[in-house]
Amino acid sequence: MTSVLSATRSQVAAARRIVVKVGSSSLTTAAGGLDPAHLDALVDALATRRNAGSQVVLVSSGAIASGLAPLGISRRPRDLATQQAAASVGQLALGHAYVSSFARYGLRVGQVLLTSDDVVRRSHYRNAQRTLSRLLALGAVPVVNENDTVATEEIRFGDNDRLAALVAYLVAADALVLLSDVDALYDGDPRRPGAQRIPEVLDHRDVAHVQADDAGSDVGTGGMATKLASARLASAAGVPVLLAAASDAARALGPADVGTAFATGGRRLTPRRFWLAYAADPNGKLHLDEGAVRAVVDRRRSLLAAGITALTGDFEAGDVVELADPTGTVVARGVVAFDSTELPALIGHSSRDLAPEHRREVVHADDLVPLRH
Structure with missing residues (x-):
């Protein structure tokens, strides 16, 4: 030294x-x-x-x-x-x-x-x-x-x-x-x-x-x-x-x-x-396309249903979930706004194509922490 x-x-x-x-x-x-x-x-x-x-x-x-x-x-x-x-x-x-x-x-x-x-x-x-x-x-x-x-x-x-x-x-x-x-x-x-x-x-x-x-x-x-x-x-x-x-x-x-x-x-x-990123236990995982990864990680934007390709786990609105890129690598964590039972029908769809009650962020930017820098 x-x-x-x-x-x-x-x-x-x-x-x-x-x-x-x-x-x-x-x-x-x-x-x-x-x-x-x-x-x-x-x-x-x-x-x-x-x-x-x-x-x-x-x-x-x-x-x-x-x-x-x-x-x-x-x-x-x-x-x-x-x-x-x-x-x-x-x-x-x-x-x-x-x-x-x-x-x-x-x-x-x-x-x-x-x-x-x-x-x-x-x-x-x-x-x-x-x-x-x-x-x-x-x-x-x-x-x-x-x-x-x-x-x-x-x-x-x-x-x-x-x-x-x-x-x-x-x-x-x-x-x-x-x-x-x-x-x-x-x-x-x-x-x-x-x-x-x-x-x-x-x-x-x-x-x-x-x-x-x-x-x-x-x-x-x-x-x-x-x-x-x-x-x-x-x-x-x-x-x-x-x-x-x-x-x-x-x-x-x-x-x-x-x-x-x-x-x-x-x-x-x-x-x-800090709690979101490291302390909370996630209850599920959302898989994102590359465009959604760039929006969430690089531009710190909210996650919309259109950028989700699949989901795993059993979670409720308000639970913490992991967000993964197309390779399966976890790139962020956040508080999800939908239950795992209602989200499958929404993923991949633009907000304008959804019913009014579903036109909201899946994970809001204020409740999202990128893990990849």
Whole structure:
């Protein structure tokens, strides 16, 4: 790393409100159970940043992994019920460990357990936002985790990397730091010869060639693919990202001169547009012709029935749907104005050929977010 930091690294180093995510493998032993030395080292770095004047939110994996050894389980279980049981034991152990470790610096900890429902449903989203903001205002360090004790397959985040990106936007963070057992992003598996480290990502095209492995550790679920997706999500929403090794936490949270830095993709999205693009669960898909894609993505126009070639899914008016180009690539998301049962009779028809009650936008421009830039 050169002596002169990039603009992105300078933003991370100067961030007044920062979200930090740490993975299970960075907090636990190979046999399961917490590693006190690793957890204390992480808290040392977080407390130093906090006492230097920054507000810190920690998104911590490790609840399930922390419950394995106490329950006599040798590796991460595959069935949901055992995962939930391990999480119920592990959340207490993990929370107690953080409370004790942060207490060395006189800092209070508040636990916030979320399911994806809490960011998909707008009312829940606002409640989570208010809770986190109030904890920060009261001087506490929020420790966020997926609520593994009640999350089901249908409502799981899948990995806390995505949760961290959503939380970073939720709390209007100035930066996101992703800590794991890998020191940076590489263009291939870093365990294999020839893999090249990528120090800076200025545009999503810089990582189009990256072959990210999605295999996590025995105690976690997140591979590099989920970290790359999380970094791209946050940076596209206007939050600069640093991906680094947990063993480099002090430098990542200090000068930010380690790992891979992801530059932002422009101005931060409004809360509603961010929710549409990244948080809401789509209930269907509309397939568009090339003319409609250009209108929606390039000219930011409303979607009309004439530009739709097909639809899939079961949705109602007011649901979020994906918009796909002729190759099937999703290029936008939006709130649909028709039910899936009434739309088939309208697609491909000009507005002037439709009955007056159907002469409206299928997806209005104000309720539409392009995903391709």
